[in-house]
Amino acid sequence: MSSHPSLIPCLRYRDAPAAIEWLCSTFGFRRQLLVDDGHGGIAHAQLCLPDGSAMLMLAPAVDNAYGRLMRSPSELGGCTQSLYLVVSDIEALYRRALAAGADMLIDIRDADYGGQGFTCRDPEGHVWSFGTYNPWH
Template sequence: MQSDAMTETTSAQTTAPTAATEPPPTVWPTLSATNARALIDFLVTAFGFQEIVAHADGGVIQHAELAWPEGGGVMLGQDRNDPEHVWKMPPGSFGAYVVTSTPDAIHDRAVAAGAEIVVALVDTDYGARNFAARDPEGNLWSFGTYRGHPY
């Protein structure tokens, strides 16, 4: 339920970019940010996420959804100093593996945007190609071609 105080909303698009035959994401990794707007802008510029919606209260983003163009997405919001806020995760404590068919292009984009590359592009012995980077908040993002074990 959306609070009446959450009046400012931005929306880059109304639906996540998934194929018509794929179900919408049902697991949403979440993270907190010291500066949610700056982190959203970085994730869009450096890695290629797409901002779907950002709900703000007094200019502070309380809830945002970012889609990954190849499927899925993340949710994030501004860290709150509110003892009653039960969804408390320290900024910079998040990590995710993001599947992509274009790790080299995302790596180059991330480098151009100033991302800290912590694992250089590498071809693994199991046939994947990946790299890892930190965002300005300290979160770890790994991008690679390994799509997980089939189930």
Template structure:
């Protein structure tokens, strides 16, 4: 029996259209590391991938509507229904993360700003429809 990874108690499992392109984007935009990838037999879709980023893990797969599942990508649903929050240690990290994502092809949907909740915060939408919110406490070095 294979070793089972030690997964955290809560972990996003996102669905995309264009899994291979999404992995490449997340590597470029967020510095993600692809730690596992299983493709369909024809090699055209990602059945499952684990991406390590920002100290956490996101699981990802392509759409498989032919199996009767109701997990669809934001592109098929008409938009994202959640934001993936990334909590960073320093306020300056938010600016850098948002800038890197936009340069890689994400769309800026909320410019980075100092907020009323005493944080540096900004949001982007990736090319696959997922929203990423970056947050760090103000006053950090």
């Protein structure tokens, strides 16, 4: 069995380059792969956490076969899913998210099931939850 995650979320963003920059500077992702669309834009991106514990794929919200199947939250007028990421330093991440202008939906708090966490929306409306609770341990 691979030590890499086998479930990889895929998100669409209207401004993929700006989203990549925001996700890297705010949530700590690193660029693993950027695929040029042939016109100076991004066709596909893979972002990873430095420890290799998580990967996120993203693409621009464009009108193509895949884009018609998967819409961004701003196109839908809401979100149909959210992401949860286990982190060790929840307070530092919370401060970075606030400083980066994340729309805080649930402020940092103790969770009933253990640990601490918070939930925010990124600049294009995707909902992210972060917490110290690790369901694997």
